[in-house]
Amino acid sequence: xxxxxxxxTVVWIGxxxxxxxYSLRLGLGALVRPGPGLFPFCLGLIIxxxxxxxxxxxxxxxxxxxxxxxxxxxxxxxxxxxxxxVLAITLFAYALLLETLGYIITTFLGLAVLLRTGGxxxxxxxxxxxxxxxxxxxxxxxxxxxMFPPGILRHVGMH
Amino acid sequence: xDVIHGLIAGFQSIFHPDILFYCFIGVFVGTLVGVxxxxxxxxxxxxxxxxxxxxxxxxxxxxxxxxxxxxxxGGSTTSILVNIPGEAASVVTCLDGYQMARQGRAGxxxxxxxxxxxIGGTFAIVALMFLSFPLADAAVKFGAxxxxxxxxxxxxxxxxxASGSTFNAILMVLVGLILGCVGMDPISGIPRFxxxxxxxxDGVGLVPVAMGLFGVSEVLMNIGAPQDRTVLxxxxxxxxxxxQDWKRSIGPIWRGSIMGFFLGILPGGxxxxxxxxxxxxxxxxxxxxxxFGKGAIxxxxxxxxxxxxxxxxxxxxxxxxxxxxxxxxALLLAALIIHGVTPGPLxxxxxxEVFWGVIASMYVGNIMLVFLNLxxxxxxxxxxxxxxxxxxxxxxxxCLIGAYSTNNNAMDVxxxxxxxxxxxxxxxxxxxxxxxxxxxxxxxxxxxxxxNSLTLSDGSFLIFLxxxxxxxxxxxxxxxxxxxGFSAYRKTKKRIVEETGGAGD
Numbered sequence: 001x002x003x004x005x006x007x008x009t010v011v012w013i014g015x016x017x018x019x020x021x022y023s024l025r026l027g028l029g030a031l032v033r034p035g036p037g038l039f040p041f042c043l044g045l046i047i048x049x050x051x052x053x054x055x056x057x058x059x060x061x062x063x064x065x066x067x068x069x070x071x072x073x074x075x076x077x078x079x080x081x082x083x084x085x086v087l088a089i090t091l092f093a094y095a096l097l098l099e100t101l102g103y104i105i106t107t108f109l110g111l112a113v114l115l116r117t118g119g120x121x122x123x124x125x126x127x128x129x130x131x132x133x134x135x136x137x138x139x140x141x142x143x144x145x146x147m148f149p150p151g152i153l154r155h156v157g158m159h
Numbered sequence: 160x161d162v163i164h165g166l167i168a169g170f171q172s173i174f175h176p177d178i179l180f181y182c183f184i185g186v187f188v189g190t191l192v193g194v195x196x197x198x199x200x201x202x203x204x205x206x207x208x209x210x211x212x213x214x215x216x217x218x219x220x221x222x223x224x225x226x227x228x229x230x231x232x233g234g235s236t237t238s239i240l241v242n243i244p245g246e247a248a249s250v251v252t253c254l255d256g257y258q259m260a261r262q263g264r265a266g267x268x269x270x271x272x273x274x275x276x277x278i279g280g281t282f283a284i285v286a287l288m289f290l291s292f293p294l295a296d297a298a299v300k301f302g303a304x305x306x307x308x309x310x311x312x313x314x315x316x317x318x319x320x321a322s323g324s325t326f327n328a329i330l331m332v333l334v335g336l337i338l339g340c341v342g343m344d345p346i347s348g349i350p351r352f353x354x355x356x357x358x359x360x361d362g363v364g365l366v367p368v369a370m371g372l373f374g375v376s377e378v379l380m381n382i383g384a385p386q387d388r389t390v391l392x393x394x395x396x397x398x399x400x401x402x403q404d405w406k407r408s409i410g411p412i413w414r415g416s417i418m419g420f421f422l423g424i425l426p427g428g429x430x431x432x433x434x435x436x437x438x439x440x441x442x443x444x445x446x447x448x449x450x451f452g453k454g455a456i457x458x459x460x461x462x463x464x465x466x467x468x469x470x471x472x473x474x475x476x477x478x479x480x481x482x483x484x485x486x487x488x489a490l491l492l493a494a495l496i497i498h499g500v501t502p503g504p505l506x507x508x509x510x511x512e513v514f515w516g517v518i519a520s521m522y523v524g525n526i527m528l529v530f531l532n533l534x535x536x537x538x539x540x541x542x543x544x545x546x547x548x549x550x551x552x553x554x555x556x557x558c559l560i561g562a563y564s565t566n567n568n569a570m571d572v573x574x575x576x577x578x579x580x581x582x583x584x585x586x587x588x589x590x591x592x593x594x595x596x597x598x599x600x601x602x603x604x605x606x607x608x609x610x611n612s613l614t615l616s617d618g619s620f621l622i623f624l625x626x627x628x629x630x631x632x633x634x635x636x637x638x639x640x641x642x643x644g645f646s647a648y649r650k651t652k653k654r655i656v657e658e659t660g661g662a663g664d
Binding site for chain 1: 207209210212213326329330333334336337340344346347349351352375378379382546547548549551552553555559560563564567569572573576579580583584587588606609610613614617618619620
């Protein structure tokens with residue numbers, strides 16, 4: 001967990017330096033007429049300095065860093081990496097295929113994977129639930145005014 | 160009296176079938192998300208926000224507001240019956256509510272919770288009516304420096320009141336402010352941090368970010384965690400509290416109303432803090448403090464009243480000043496802006512139908528919620544029995560739909576997923592996410608007021624200190640930051656003394 005905290009702190013330093021450098025290119029302007037880069041430049045600088053201070057104070061301290069696990073959900077237990085990876089890939093694939101395949105097909109496939117990941121083991125209930133949920137949400141949200149992409153189903157007349 | 164006339168006009172505007180329908184949808188969905196762990200009011204509001212584009216501003220805000228205070232009612236049901244809080248503001252209710260249910264007193268627990276919520280909610284609405292006007296009148300005198308200073312104070316309070324590390328909260332505020340810089344510069348129109356993307360030209364978008372940080376990350380956190388929920392099977396009876404229950408609860412209810420309302424106004428205060436403060440207060444004041452944690456009805460009445468009063472109180476700064484004190488109000492603010500209504504000092508004069516419509520709907524919504532949560536409690540019990548392996552895909556699907564329907568753009572879904580992953584990493588590292596969302600909303604306003612102030616003063620920072628209101632607000636912010644730093648310094652010094660003292664032994 002300690003190494004994780006240190007990595008995150010380094011990320012904040014990197015973010016701060018990147019934002020400051022980018023903001024310089026935007027132009028800081030003058031105090032009389034502040035440019036678009038002034039505000040983010042100040043923010044980037046402050047975040048980099050604060051994160052650097054945090055990193056240095058962590059390195060100087062011998063004991064376990066209180067702040068890292070003092071937050072509301074700092075949780076050292078092992079993450080279920082496999083299931084998280086499946087979930088992340090499914091969600092990204094959903095976003096990328098949504099407009100190509102359309103809402104109903106993408107949702108059906110995505111739900112099937114999510115139901116399987118969630119713990120359902122038999123494929124018949126998975127297929128049935130996925131079909132029902134896709135249809136109900138399609139008609140329900142369409143009634144509420146949401147416009148879903150028809151995807152390949154536009155060839156069979158769906159709008 | 161203006162207030163009376165305004166309230167009458169508000170009731171006249173909401174007693175139409177379609178407005179009442181949207182109010183009912185809001186409180187029903189709010190109760191549902193309050194009952195179900197995993198998706199909170201902010202997730203539900205984000206999902207339903209795009210559905211409001213085709214309806215009037217008053218109707219959309221009435222529905223979205225209903226979700227917020229409805230969730231405060233619903234959260235208690237799952238806390239009492241399952242010992243799992245439906246949402247963060249119901250954590251404390253688990254302590255005594257579940258114990259009451261185990262003793263066969265689920266009915267009185269649910270009953271006093273609903274009644275206390277109703278009283279707290281009503282108190283907050285009345286106070287909101289009378290407090291908003293003087294606050295708005297004062298805010299009309301605000302200029303760019305005062306608005307900038309108010310936002311600095313809001314963010315300072317947010318970090319000061321953070322339940323975790325203040326340092327981490329400050330980092331989250333800064334990250335949120337940086338995210339708020341993505342898109343077109345509000346003054347010059349130059350693209351910033353868009354990297355050539357047309358999606359990012361409009362900024363990262365509150366809805367995808369909020370749904371990612373709060374909805375998707377919640378699901379990711381729950382993956383792998385045991386989801387056993389045993390709903391108490393005892394028949395729920397005697398929903399109306401007895402005379403003895405009322406006698407023990409009336410004090411906590413009044414104290415909870417006042418405490419909750421004023422804490423709800425403070426940025427970073429809000430429903431969660433008010434429940435903890437109410438519980439601690441009642442335990443201290445009680446003649447039988449040892450009964451707390453074992454089924455003391457005061458431990459349910461006070462906190463449940465406080466969280467509803469806080470929900471009402473949080474409307475005050477949002478409506479009167481245009482400054483949201485928490486992430487949920489930030490979403491409501493965004494919804495109002497989308498509908499062309501700018502909350503703030505001029506809201507009551509320029510859009511009285513929105514202000515008074517929301518106030519009147521809160522009275523009606525609270526009455527609807529008492530009926531939803533008492534006679535219909537059996538419906539929520541059935542819903543609680545839906546297994547999480549079914550809920551998880553539904554929650555994710557709702558998030559995906561909500562993100563896509565914001566702009567009918569798949570890139571918003573990608574942004575949501577990215578922030579879902581970011582939210583997961585930050586939560587595991589112990590960071591709070593609410594400061595980030597609030598800073599994302601307030602950042603552009605803060606920057607605009609900052610730059611306008613410097614232009615007004617020909618580049619002099621003294622403008623923030625020579626204007627009395629701005630100076631007062633900044634001094635308070637500085638004192639809060641100094642006290643936080645001093646407290647951290649004392650902790651570090653104590654630890655060093657202990658270390659060197661231990662090494663010498």
